[in-house]
Amino acid sequence: MIKGIYETHIQVSNLERALAFYTKVLNLKLGHLDEARRIAFLFMPEDKSSMLGLWEQTENLQTRHFAFYCDQAFILDQAVSFLQDNGLQPYNFLKDGSIQPMVFAWMPALAIYFNDPDGNQLEFIALLTGEAKPALGVLTYGDWLAQQ
Structure with missing residues (x-):
């Protein structure tokens, strides 16, 4: 039934800075950017077998x-x-x-x-x-x- 965890999401204080880190340093691939909601979805690896969501949170970052x-x-x-x-x-x-x-x-x-x-x-x-x-x-x- 369960084969693994497909995605996880984290809060970031600055979406552009986080995108630069995760795409340029860790080489994850941008799947979708929702500017209005300040969310980015990144694929890892390129076969899209897992995904990381970055949610901009300017207050009470956890x-x-x-x-x-x-x-x-x-x-x-x-x-x-x-x-x-x-x-x-x-x-x-x-x-x-x-x-x-x-x-x-x-x-x-x-x-x-x-x-x-x-x-x-x-x-x-x-x-x-x-x-x-x-x-x-x-x-x-x-x-x-x-x-x-």
Whole structure:
């Protein structure tokens, strides 16, 4: 019956700035812009298998969290430099000062976090092969590999 989540929506304080961020930095594709309602709908990836809605909200902005599903190789080899090259500060789930991706052992999944211009907490995540090990909590990728 359910195959996944098709779309999510977030509030942004400036629609043009958010559009520039999501289309130019993260390479999402504009599907529809409703100027009158100050809403934009972005497709990711281009096959339109999922969508992000940006709703301009000038008062009482409420930030949210969501994750972009990525390849493991991208997260391990490119995500941190990609974020830094685009002026974004990567951080891990523990917010312990490390900018290296972390593993959620209960899934297992590899992830790195960053914020959009409005403070929405975004994540690049990749599911890992192997058995889930919830007792390990959140750990570095190296420590995860050592447990395999």
